[in-house]
Every structure is written in structure tokens, then in C-alpha cells.
Amino acid sequence: xxxxxxxxxxxxxxxxxxxxxxxxxxxxxxxxxxxxxxxxxxxxxxxxxxxxxxxxxxxxxxxxxxxxxxxxxxxxxxxxxxxxxxxxxxxxxxxxxxxxxxxxxxxxxxxxxxxxxxxxxxxxxxxxxxxxxxxxxxxxxxxxxxxxxxxxxxxxxxxxxxxxxxxxxxxxxxxxxxxxxxxxxxxxxxxxxxxxxxxxxxxxxxxxxxxxxxxxxxxxxxxxxxxxxxxxxxxxxxxxxxxxxxxxxxxxxxxxxxxxxxxxxxxxxxxxxxxxxxxxxxxxxxxxxxxxxxxxxxxxxxxxxx
Ligand SMILES: Nc1ncnc2c1ncn2[C@@H]1O[C@H](COP(=O)(O)OP(=O)(O)O)[C@@H](O)[C@H]1O
Ligand code: SF4
Ligand SMILES: [Mg+2]
Numbered sequence: 001x002x003x004x005x006x007x008x009x010x011x012x013x014x015x016x017x018x019x020x021x022x023x024x025x026x027x028x029x030x031x032x033x034x035x036x037x038x039x040x041x042x043x044x045x046x047x048x049x050x051x052x053x054x055x056x057x058x059x060x061x062x063x064x065x066x067x068x069x070x071x072x073x074x075x076x077x078x079x080x081x082x083x084x085x086x087x088x089x090x091x092x093x094x095x096x097x098x099x100x101x102x103x104x105x106x107x108x109x110x111x112x113x114x115x116x117x118x119x120x121x122x123x124x125x126x127x128x129x130x131x132x133x134x135x136x137x138x139x140x141x142x143x144x145x146x147x148x149x150x151x152x153x154x155x156x157x158x159x160x161x162x163x164x165x166x167x168x169x170x171x172x173x174x175x176x177x178x179x180x181x182x183x184x185x186x187x188x189x190x191x192x193x194x195x196x197x198x199x200x201x202x203x204x205x206x207x208x209x210x211x212x213x214x215x216x217x218x219x220x221x222x223x224x225x226x227x228x229x230x231x232x233x234x235x236x237x238x239x240x241x242x243x244x245x246x247x248x249x250x251x252x253x254x255x256x257x258x259x260x261x262x263x264x265x266x267x268x269x270x271x272x273x274x275x276x277x278x279x280x281x282x283x284x285x286x287x288x289x290x291x292x293x294x295x296x297x298x299x300x301x302x303x304x305x306x
Pocket of ligand 2: 241242243276277278279282283284285286289294301302303304
């Protein structure tokens with residue numbers, strides 16, 4: 001069963017260029033479904049639209065953003081029709097967000113205990129959630145302020161909040177980017193624990209090694225488009241889109257060496273690219289790729305697979 005279904009979603013921003021405000025798309029007609037009790041990766045380089053997608057689900061977009069079209073069904077209800085009051089019942093309750101910087105979700109002026117008590121006033125529920133995220137000196141941690149805690153500990157507190165609120169869906173936007181490798185792995189292990197308890201996790205990352213080690217399915221995005229999606233085992237065994245292949249080739253091997261860097265850089269959304277948006281960087285480009293945009297067919301948007 002799908003817990004979340006996104007249909008024909010297009011989102012963009014009003015951006016001032018040469019003193020004139022223009023609209024540019026950051027997400028183009030996104031269609032994607034998320035099965036319950038799995039870890040789903042959204043992957044791609046920085047600037048692909050991953051955070052815009054996550055923030056659209058929770059309607060946490062900046063003022064210059066506009067949702068041009070689309071529907072987002074959470075447990076069968078189109079939440080994009082919700083008003084702010086209904087969204088407040090969703091955010092941090094049925095749908096939790098684990099941001100890249102946990103400081104953003106914690107109030108520096110309150111102790112951890114006071115902040116967790118805003119989610120539940122039952123101290124036993126709070127303590128059991130802190131045990132679940134493997135925090136040891138619980139009484140000391142409860143008395144601490146966010147600045148007393150390391151990045152990894154703060155991220156554990158945010159995950160504990162999601163457990164206390166009993167959120168069904170957890171959106172984790174690069175939750176380990178600011179952490180060192182061993183702390184990062186222990187946070188990702190906690191996400192696997194949550195999945196095993198029936199939660200659904202959408203994990204945004206630019207790191208395909210995290211995708212291959214922790215996720216069940218992956219959606220690869222490039223400049224606001226889905227270019228490939230599939231079950232992780234299949235995607236890693238048989239990547240089809242040249243962008244997915246390039247991301248995999250850019251991963252360091254066991255000896256820390258990359259096979260190949262992806263040529264060029266991702267463009268800003270203000271630069272309109274005709275045809276396949278990846279064509280300026282693609283090693284397999286055909287003549288028609290410069291003018292025609294490939295459709296997403298059978299999980300891959302590339303003429304070589306159609
Ligand atoms: N408030 C904004 N105004 C204008 N452009 C924005 C804004 N927020 C994000 N963008 C642009 O949207 C694109 C996608 O951004 P984002 O979703 O943050 O990328 P990712 O999370 O994949 O790194 C980028 O080109 C980014 O510059
Ligand atoms: S459609 Fe063409 S440019 Fe785009 S990824 Fe495929 S081969 Fe490369
Ligand atoms: Mg981001």
C-alpha cells in the first residue's frame with residue numbers, strides 16, 4: 001500500500017533577473033509513489049530539487065515559491081488542499097521532518113525535556129523514546145539545552161520526537177551530512193529500526209553509497225525532473241540512465257578512489273536547457289537530445305532506453 005502519492009507536481013520560484021521578476025520551475029511534473037514501511041531515497045547532486053520536493057510535502061516553502069500544479073495524497077487524502085490549520089495537525093505529528101541541521105528544529109532557549117514535553121507530557125513515553133534512539137545518560141540529556149549536545153545527539157533527539165509523536169511518515173533531508181561517518185552510520189541504523197517498526201522514511205541524500213546501504217527504493221532527480229527510479233537492488237545492478245551511471249562512477253571505491261568525476265556542473269534553475277536537461281554533461285548524447293526531452297518510460301527518462 002502507498003502511504004504517499006505525488007501526482008503531476010510542478011513547483012517554482014519567482015526570481016528577480018535584471019530587475020524583472022520571472023518564474024522558474026524547480027520541480028517539473030513529478031509523479032512518484034511511496035510504499036509503506038520502506039526507506040525510499042531521493043538522490044541527486046545539490047540543486048536537483050530534493051529539498052523543494054520535501055518542503056512542498058509539508059508546505060514549508062518560502063514566500064517566492066508557487067505550487068503551479070499537482071496533488072499530494074497522504075493516506076489517500078490530497079493534503080495540498082489543506083489549510084494552514086490542518087497542516088499544523090500534520091507537521092511534526094503524522095509527518096515528521098528530520099532536517100540537515102537539527103538545530104533548526106530545536107529551540108535554543110528551552111531544555112530538551114521541555115521541548116519533548118511539547119510532544120507528549122508522559123515522561124515514561126519520552127524516556128522510552130530516548131532509550132529507543134540509544135541515548136544513555138537520559139536524565140542529564142533531559143536537563144541539557146541544545147547547545148550542550150553534539151550534532152549526532154541533537155539528531156537523536158529529533159528522531160526521538162518523531163517516535164514520541166508516532167509519526168507515520170518521516171522525511172529526512174540529508175540528516176547525516178553534517179556528521180562524521182561513524183555517527184552518521186548510527187543515525188542511519190536508527191532509521192532502519194524505525195522502518196522495521198512499520199514507519200515509512202523518505203531519505204534525501206546526495207550520497208549513493210548511503211542509498212545502496214540503507215534504502216529499499218531510489219528516485220534519481222536531475223534539475224527538477226525524475227530521471228530514473230526503481231528498487232535499489234536492481235538500480236545498482238543495472239543502472240540505465242547516464243546520470244545514474246555517472247553518479248555511481250563518481251563514488252569512491254574501497255581504496256577511496258573515484259572512477260570518474262561527472263563533467264561540468266549542475267546549472268541554476270534560471271538557465272533554461274532545451275531537450276534533455278542532462279545533455280550538456282552526458283557522455284552518450286544523441287543529436288536529438290539537444291532538442292527533444294525524453295519522457296519517463298518504465299522508470300527511466302533517456303532515449304537510449306526507449
Ligand atoms: N527560495 C528560493 N528562491 C529561488 N530559488 C530557489 C529557492 N530555493 C531553492 N531554489 C532553487 O531551486 C533549486 C533546487 O533547490 P533544492 O531543492 O534546495 O536542491 P537540493 O536540495 O537538491 O540541493 C536550486 O536551483 C535552488 O537554487
Ligand atoms: S536522453 Fe540523451 S542526453 Fe539525455 S541522458 Fe539520455 S543519452 Fe544522455
Ligand atoms: Mg537540499
